[in-house]
Amino acid sequence: MELDAAPAAAARPLALDAPTLVHAFQYTAALRPGEVALRDPGDATSITWGEYAARIERIAAGLAALGVERGDAVALMLVNRPEFHLVDTAVLHLGATPISVYNTSTPEQVAHQFANAGNRVVVTERRFLPVVCAAGAAEVVLVEDLEQLEERGASSFRFAETWQAVRPSDLATVIYTSGTTGPPKGVELTHANAMAQCLASAERCPLTLGGHAMSYLPSAHVVDRWTCHWWASITHGFTVTSVADMRTAILMLPGLRPTTWGGVPRIWEKLQHTLTSQGVGDPAALSEEQRAELRARLGLDRVEHLGGGAAPMPIDVLRYFDALGLPIAEAWGMSETAGAGTANPPGGIRFGTCGTALPGVELKLAGDRELLLRGPIVMRGYRDDPGATAEAIDDEGWLHTGDVAHIDDDGYVSIVDRKKELIISAGGKNMSPANIEAELVGASPLIAHAVAIGDRRPYVAALVMLDPDAAVDFAAEHGIDDASVAALSAEPALRAAIGEAVERANARLSRVERVKRFAVVPDEWRAGGEELTPTLKLKRQGIGLRYAAEIDGLYLSGSGRFSPGHEPVR
Numbered sequence: 001m002e003l004d005a006a007p008a009a010a011a012r013p014l015a016l017d018a019p020t021l022v023h024a025f026q027y028t029a030a031l032r033p034g035e036v037a038l039r040d041p042g043d044a045t046s047i048t049w050g051e052y053a054a055r056i057e058r059i060a061a062g063l064a065a066l067g068v069e070r071g072d073a074v075a076l077m078l079v080n081r082p083e084f085h086l087v088d089t090a091v092l093h094l095g096a097t098p099i100s101v102y103n104t105s106t107p108e109q110v111a112h113q114f115a116n117a118g119n120r121v122v123v124t125e126r127r128f129l130p131v132v133c134a135a136g137a138a139e140v141v142l143v144e145d146l147e148q149l150e151e152r153g154a155s156s157f158r159f160a161e162t163w164q165a166v167r168p169s170d171l172a173t174v175i176y177t178s179g180t181t182g183p184p185k186g187v188e189l190t191h192a193n194a195m196a197q198c199l200a201s202a203e204r205c206p207l208t209l210g211g212h213a214m215s216y217l218p219s220a221h222v223v224d225r226w227t228c229h230w231w232a233s234i235t236h237g238f239t240v241t242s243v244a245d246m247r248t249a250i251l252m253l254p255g256l257r258p259t260t261w262g263g264v265p266r267i268w269e270k271l272q273h274t275l276t277s278q279g280v281g282d283p284a285a286l287s288e289e290q291r292a293e294l295r296a297r298l299g300l301d302r303v304e305h306l307g308g309g310a311a312p313m314p315i316d317v318l319r320y321f322d323a324l325g326l327p328i329a330e331a332w333g334m335s336e337t338a339g340a341g342t343a344n345p346p347g348g349i350r351f352g353t354c355g356t357a358l359p360g361v362e363l364k365l366a367g368d369r370e371l372l373l374r375g376p377i378v379m380r381g382y383r384d385d386p387g388a389t390a391e392a393i394d395d396e397g398w399l400h401t402g403d404v405a406h407i408d409d410d411g412y413v414s415i416v417d418r419k420k421e422l423i424i425s426a427g428g429k430n431m432s433p434a435n436i437e438a439e440l441v442g443a444s445p446l447i448a449h450a451v452a453i454g455d456r457r458p459y460v461a462a463l464v465m466l467d468p469d470a471a472v473d474f475a476a477e478h479g480i481d482d483a484s485v486a487a488l489s490a491e492p493a494l495r496a497a498i499g500e501a502v503e504r505a506n507a508r509l510s511r512v513e514r515v516k517r518f519a520v521v522p523d524e525w526r527a528g529g530e531e532l533t534p535t536l537k538l539k540r541q542g543i544g545l546r547y548a549a550e551i552d553g554l555y556l557s558g559s560g561r562f563s564p565g566h567e568p569v570r
Contacts, residue, residue: 011209015235016199020191021172022093022163024198028237029053035210036239038082041252045082049237052086059090059146060162061153066121066139070095070165073119073174075137077101077110077128080215080242083143085229087123088173088219092191093163097171099186100220104528107134109184113176116186116383168192174383175222175335186383187222187335196376197226197338198235200358204343205305205329207236211259212302214252216243218534223262223309226339232260246527250274253299261300262307264536265438266448268317268328271298273445273470275324283324291325300326305346307331309354310537312415312434314442318351330354332415336379336392336399342413353412363407364398371405371413372398404432423454431513436460437538439508440515444501445470446494449525449532451543452515453551459516461554463547464498465525489522517554521547 018024029037033050040046047055068074074091076098078084084100091098099117101110114122114135122137126144133140141149172194176184215228232238241256243249249263250271263271275283275294283291295301306321308330321328331343332354342363344355357363361375378399381389393399404416416432423431433452440450440462448467454460466485471494475483478493488494498520506514525531530542544551 012202012206013209013236015237016195016202018195018235019168020166020170021194021230021234022089022166022191024195025089025092025234026053026163028234032210032237035237037233037237038085039239039241040082041241041243041255047082047086052089055086055150056090056093057159058150058153059086060093060159061157062149062151063090063094063096063121064157064162065152065154066141066149068094068096068121070162071170072096072121073099073117075099075101075114075117075119075122075124076219077103077105077122077124077132078143078219079103079125079244080217080219080224081143081244082240082242083146084219084242085233085240086146087143088229089234092166092172093159095162095166095170097174099174099176100218100225101176102218102220102528102534103128104526104534105131107131110135113184113186117174166191168195171380173225175225176220177335185385185388188380188383189222189335189338190380193338193377193379194226194230195235196360197340198231200360200375200377201226201231201340201343202235203359204340205346207232207238207260208304209237211236211238211304212256213238213240213260214243214249214256214258215240216246216249216252218246218528221534222333222335222339227260227262227307231339254297255299257299257302259302260305260307261303262305262309262328264310265308265313265317265441266536268308268313268321269441269445270467270469272317272320276445277473283320288325295325298326305329307343309333309340312352312438314438315351316442322349322351332403332413334401336401337373337375338377338379341373341375341377341401344412350412353408353414355413356411357413363411363413365405365407366400369404369406369416371401371403371415373401374398423452423460431460436462436505436509436513436515439505440464440502443505444497446474446497447501449536449538451538451540453554457555460513461551462502462515462518463543463551464518464520465523465531466494466520468524485524486522489520495520519550519554521550 015024015027029049035049036046037049037052038047074096088098121139122132123141124132126142168191170191171188172191173189174186176186213228213232215224217224228240233240243252306326306328308328313330318328327349329344329349331340333340342355342357364372366372374397406414423433436452437450441447447464449465451463471485471488472483502515502518527536528534531539
């Protein structure tokens with residue numbers, strides 16, 4: 001596929017005026033039938049909008065033949081691939097609800113979500129069949145056999161009549177929260193929520209119609225569902241390239257050259273490390289021609305909008321890419337807000353903030369500085385959990401986000417931390433672990449993740465997880481044969497390097513926030529595992545349980561002074 005062609009002239013897509021996602025899809029598909037809608041990086045699969053529309057009609061008919069009706073739930077357990085969009089959109093056209101499951105989930109987790117969703121049909125891949133079957137799925141459709149499903153539909157199926165009956169109040173999806181603070185809850189989002197999010201996002205950040213996007217974050221996460229599936233694809237007619245392995249996203253950029261792209265802080269930090277390791281220490285010192293060459297080398301020379309979120313971005317990273325001519329607009333949102341609730345406006349980015357409220361969204365702070373939000377993007381509620389819904393959304397419609405925040409005089413929001421995750425020291429000082437962790441991670445490319453500890457403790461300590469790629473480089477530079485994370489965590493030279501990084505981070509922290517002791521864990525944390533969500537957020541409960549003894553050990557020493565030579569976690 002030709003990716004060099006410039007997108008069509010910027011315009012407000014009329015699809016944004018549609019009442020539901022399916023009405024928006026039908027408008028977009030009719031407008032661009034010959035243009036590519038869905039593809040994979042190698043073009044093994046390439047589907048035009050016309051083909052997209054024809055196939056979802058057949059898939060919808062096939063699902064109807066299996067007994068799927070309006071209001072039913074259909075589960076999807078797939079990697080990022082074009083077929084996800086086909087099935088999800090087909091389910092929407094039935095007036096049913098597509099529900100994605102993280103493909104890193106255990107059978108027990110999947111069973112919990114199936115029970116909550118109430119789905120009978122699951123669309124999955126052959127590789128996930130053991131998990132799906134163990135979770136108790138009643139009817140399984142393998143994506144490898146999708147064409148067989150398309151052939152099962154009855155010719156009498158009234159497709160147009162069915163999709164035209166879809167209403168704004170119907171559910172567009174149920175997103176299961178990442179489980180950082182407890183068992184995942186099912187966030188019910190309606191077509192009205194989804195369309196309100198697309199409209200608000202487009203008003204804050206206008207996209208050029210017919211651009212290119214990369215779908216690489218899990219499709220079970222609200223960010224990919226909102227940015228790639230709803231906003232870029234259905235309402236703006238983008239070509240969406242699905243990248244199955246999130247770890248290869250950076251490598252794919254030069255070949256895809258998206259017109260909009262974003263990533264969590266760790267992704268941007270790795271991009272920066274790639275450039276600094278090649279000698280690009282200060283982009284501001286380069287000529288514009290050199291900066292343009294670097295943007296092209298990264299695959300970001302055609303990009304119109306760059307986003308960041310999930311956690312606060314280190315200011316140094318923001319400044320670095322801004323100097324390179326790649327300003328990153330940080331945003332904040334939740335599954336409960338169908339995507340973003342705030343975002344930095346183009347041309348008005350303020351480092352260290354997540355921007356101002358999106359159009360149509362109201363914000364205020366509660367007495368304890370918890371951020372409250374109200375607007376058409378707020379979820380219908382938690383699935384089959386009226387108690388949790390009432391706790392989250394008060395009688396006046398305000399969503400209690402659980403985030404402690406600051407709002408300046410111009411309406412720019414800065415997130416301090418999760419309300420339940422604030423560290424309150426033994427001396428009564430409130431601290432943000434996210435702030436401490438961001439400084440630690442930003443202090444060295446060796447640190448992939450850091451966990452600040454100190455709630456009701458005499459001082460702050462930290463667990464440090466090594467970056468596997470940077471560890472290989474470190475081992476080569478120091479003549480160490482075994483470059484595994486497990487082996488390097490015990491190396492004195494490595495611990496000394498981490499100690500120096502901690503000292504650099506401490507220099508940027510207040511006295512009470514400074515890390516006094518740390519331990520390097522010998523494990524590599526995987527997205528979707530016990531320690532990290534699929535989008536690389538820390539699962540603090542899981543980490544606390546797994547490393548409880550090691551954490552206690554950080555507080556057994558008598559002096560409590562910072563000790564870069566602390567024994568690594570065994």
